[in-house]
Amino acid sequence: xxxxxxxxxxxxxxxxxxxxxLAASVVGTSVLAxxxxxxxxxxxxxxxxxxxxxxxxxxxxxxxxxxxxxxxxPQIFWEMQHALTHSVAIFCFTSLLLLALVEVEKRRxxxxxxxxxxxxxxxxxxxxxxxIFLAALFLASLSLHETRKAxxxxxxxxxxAVAVVACLPTLxxxxxxxxxxxxxxxxxxxGNGDGLVETTVLALRGLGNAMLNFAGLPAIIxxxxxxxxAWKTATTPQPVRWPEKLxxxxxxxxxxxxxxxxxxxxxxxxxxxxxxxxxxxLPAALAMRFDAIGxxxxxxxxxxxxxxxxxxxxxxxxxxxMHVNGGDSRGSIVRMxxxxxxxxxxxxxxxxxxxxxxxxxxxxxxxxxDLIVLDDEIPDFARSIREPAVLVLTNDRExxxxxxxxxxxxxxxxxxxxxxxEVPQALGFPSRKVTITKLLKKTAQ
Numbered sequence: 001x002x003x004x005x006x007x008x009x010x011x012x013x014x015x016x017x018x019x020x021x022l023a024a025s026v027v028g029t030s031v032l033a034x035x036x037x038x039x040x041x042x043x044x045x046x047x048x049x050x051x052x053x054x055x056x057x058x059x060x061x062x063x064x065x066x067x068x069x070x071x072x073x074p075q076i077f078w079e080m081q082h083a084l085t086h087s088v089a090i091f092c093f094t095s096l097l098l099l100a101l102v103e104v105e106k107r108r109x110x111x112x113x114x115x116x117x118x119x120x121x122x123x124x125x126x127x128x129x130x131x132i133f134l135a136a137l138f139l140a141s142l143s144l145h146e147t148r149k150a151x152x153x154x155x156x157x158x159x160x161a162v163a164v165v166a167c168l169p170t171l172x173x174x175x176x177x178x179x180x181x182x183x184x185x186x187x188x189x190x191g192n193g194d195g196l197v198e199t200t201v202l203a204l205r206g207l208g209n210a211m212l213n214f215a216g217l218p219a220i221i222x223x224x225x226x227x228x229x230a231w232k233t234a235t236t237p238q239p240v241r242w243p244e245k246l247x248x249x250x251x252x253x254x255x256x257x258x259x260x261x262x263x264x265x266x267x268x269x270x271x272x273x274x275x276x277x278x279x280x281x282l283p284a285a286l287a288m289r290f291d292a293i294g295x296x297x298x299x300x301x302x303x304x305x306x307x308x309x310x311x312x313x314x315x316x317x318x319x320x321x322m323h324v325n326g327g328d329s330r331g332s333i334v335r336m337x338x339x340x341x342x343x344x345x346x347x348x349x350x351x352x353x354x355x356x357x358x359x360x361x362x363x364x365x366x367x368x369x370d371l372i373v374l375d376d377e378i379p380d381f382a383r384s385i386r387e388p389a390v391l392v393l394t395n396d397r398e399x400x401x402x403x404x405x406x407x408x409x410x411x412x413x414x415x416x417x418x419x420x421x422e423v424p425q426a427l428g429f430p431s432r433k434v435t436i437t438k439l440l441k442k443t444a445q
Contacts, residue, residue, distance in 0.1 A: 007173035008379060011183050014170060015125035016089040029369035038088055042080060045092035046070065052099040053284055055106065056243040062291040065301035068308025069283025072218035075273050077311050081319040087273045089126035094133060094280045097123050101137070102243075104150050104159075113155045117162030124167050132261070133277035136254035143249055146242045180379050202268040207258065210270035215279050222286060225303035229296045238292035247285035254278040325427060333360040333394070335425040336432055342367040344421045345390060345436060353389035355439065357403045361392060376402035382410035389439040394432060412439045 004021065008014055016037070023033040023040075046067050053063040070091075071077045080088045100119035103112040123130045141147035150156070174181040255278060261267070287304075290297030323334055342364055345351055353372040354361055361373045372386055391407070391414060407413070415438040422431040 005173070005379065006169035007177060007180065008377075011128070011181060012086050013125045013128060015093075015122060016086045019089070024369075029365050031366065038080070038085075041088045041092040045088075045095040048092070048095040048099045049284065052095070052102050053287060055099070055102045056288075057241075058243075058288055058291050061298060061301045061305075062287040065290065065304045066284040066287035068305045068312075069218065069222070069287060070280070071308040071312050072221050072283070072304070073214060073279070074217055075214055075276060077308075077315050078319065079273065081315065082322055084273060086127045087276060090123060090130055091276060091280065093119060093123040093126050094130065094277055097137075098281065098284070101141070101147070105147060108150065108153060108155070110155055110158055113153075113158040114162050117159035118166065120159065120163040121166030124163070125170060129274055130277050132254055132257050133250070133280070135257055136250045136252075136278075139253050140246050140249035144242050144246055147246060177379060180377075183377060199266045199268060200263055203262045203266060206268050206270040207262050207275075210272050210275050211278075213272040214275050215282070218283070221307055222300070222304060225300045225307070226290075226296075228303070229299035236294070237289075238294070240292070241288070244285055244288040244292070247281040247288070250281055251278065251285065332425075332429070332432075333363070335427060335429055336363075337424040337426070338363055338367050341392075341421075341423045341434065342371075344423070344434075345392065349388065351388050351390050352386040353384075353439075355385075355389060355391045355403060355407065357393055360394070374406075376406045381406045385410055385412070385439075387439075387441070391437045391439055393435045393437075395434075407439065411442045413442055414438075415440055 004014075004018065006014060008017060019037045019041070020033060023036045024030070027033050027036065049070060050063040050067040053066045054060065075084070075087070076091065080091065097116075097119040100112070100116040104116045106112075120134065123134070138151075141151055258275065258278060283304075287301060290301050293300075325335075345354065345364075351371075353374065354364055355374045357375065359375050359377070361375060364373055365371055372384060374381055374384055378384060389412070391403075417438070419436045421434050421436060423434050424431050
């Protein structure tokens with residue numbers, strides 16, 4: 001993206017893109033800018049998570065176990081490093097939201113309430129499925145005396161006002177751009193079953209698989225760690241404190257809300273990362289419980305820290321290797337020589353706009369930061385085109401039908417002459433075929 005706006009295509013809120021633009025304005029349009037944003041969000045989320053646990057009065061070991069417990073989730077230690085974007089932001093600001101809630105409970109100052117409202121807005125502007133977590137956290141907070149008092153405090157209006165003001169432009173954008181906002185609603189597979197019973201079964205199966213894929217590995221690791229610790233020590237658990245109750249209730253309510261939404265909406269298609277806001281509090285809740293168990297819990301915490309740290313160290317070089325060497329079709333576009341592609345696109349004269357069927361074409365901006373690149377999910381597609389413009393398609397598997405529709409709406413047609421080029425790839429991979437077609441403005445009848 002090369003412009004600030006209150007919303008973007010493909011049903012995603014804009015905060016991650018704003019941060020990427022901010023980084024690019026400092027270090028330039030480069031891969032470094034993307035890395036700064038992604039690893040900055042990961043680091044900030046982990047730091048906020050650790051700090052929240054410590055601020056609640058739990059041990060350093062509990063804070064470390066909670067933080068490294070997050071790195072047991074495949075979607076965090078693997079997917080966030082090499083693929084995800086907005087999910088990285090929602091992870092960071094969900095953690096920051098927990099810390100903000102702690103500050104509200106601890107200090108009850110106008111600044112703390114403003115911070116809570118800002119953290120809430122940041123989470124909302126990261127990804128919209130945070131609504132489930134916010135609803136669950138609010139209901140869980142109402143159920144406890146300690147947090148209920150903070151909500152009923154008149155200064156809570158500061159939080160509400162800050163959150164509403166920060167989210168209002170994007171909310172207005174969504175209302176005025178319903179097609180963009182609902183662009184990916186078909187990906188939920190709503191009502192795909194033959195009848196209510198089959199749809200419900202598919203919905204429950206899909207949700208169960210998503211939850212298992214997201215939380216299955218950390219559940220096994222923590223269970224094994226706790227089992228091994230049980231052979232060595234036996235201690236009497238301490239009573240459950242209110243922060244732990246809050247997190248467990250938030251998780252339970254988030255699961256319940258998710259279940260109701262899934263069944264009521266007949267949602268049958270899931271991605272594992274969609275349940276991230278449900279399970280982010282889980283490592284903290286377990287770390288708090290282990291703190292209360294004593295020596296046995298301490299040994300379990302130590303195992304969690306060791307395994308989480310080991311995964312973090314081992315995954316990093318593997319992920320970076322996969323960036324360049326792994327993947328096929330869409331994933332392998334990182335290996336293309338974009339300088340060569342750019343030069344061949346401009347072989348017949350300077351081109352101002354490049355259109356494609358998928359957002360891979362944006363990588364050309366690493367060569368020319370002023371180049372306009374568009375795919376079918378970019379809002380204001382028609383107004384963004386500057387001539388000369390070309391359509392560029394690779395031999396990937398992505399359908400290009402939507403981009404043809406967008407070009408037609410913008411009043412453009414394709415030239416009858418196509419040019420097929422060979423673009424070199426790194427690491428000895430064979431060249432990739434790319435088709436270039438000039439776009440022509442339709443003449444008024």
